[in-house]
Amino acid sequence: MWMKTAGSLLLLLAMPVIAEETAKATTGGPDRAQGTLGTLLSLGAGLVAVIAVIYGCAWIIRRMNGMTGMNNNAIKVVSVMAIGARERIALIEVGGQQILLGITPSAIRTLQIFEEPIVDAGNPNSGDFARRLQSMIGKSWTAPTKE
Incomplete structure (x- = not known):
């Protein structure tokens, strides 16, 4: 050809x-x-x-x-949500546990480690991720209202 x-x-x-x-x-x-x-x-x-x-x-x-990672199935990114212009929250699965990470341009911090999976890694677009995460953390994702 x-x-x-x-x-x-x-x-x-x-x-x-x-x-x-x-x-x-x-x-x-x-x-x-x-x-x-x-x-x-x-x-x-x-x-x-x-x-x-x-x-x-x-x-x-x-x-x-092909040489970048020998076992690409060890870490899975389940879901990522943008919080600000350069800040994100990512839910990753490692060794059967799901870990919630806060990602900024200067740091990556662990926010929560879930013992049991809160979102199915095979079906990450379940739509109720934010609701379940909100109930686990106990905080509201909406901006505070002015009184």
């Missing part, structure tokens, strides 16, 4: 040179035609080299992404 694409691209890039070579063939000598052929071959080799480098980099990046 990519060989056809590279060949088509090489032919497309070579068209102006071929047209110039044909126009000058009637006036120029054989040395001029050999120089143009050498230019075409050099251009084609450079193009193939650039395409090979791009495919090589893509292969290396794919291989490195």
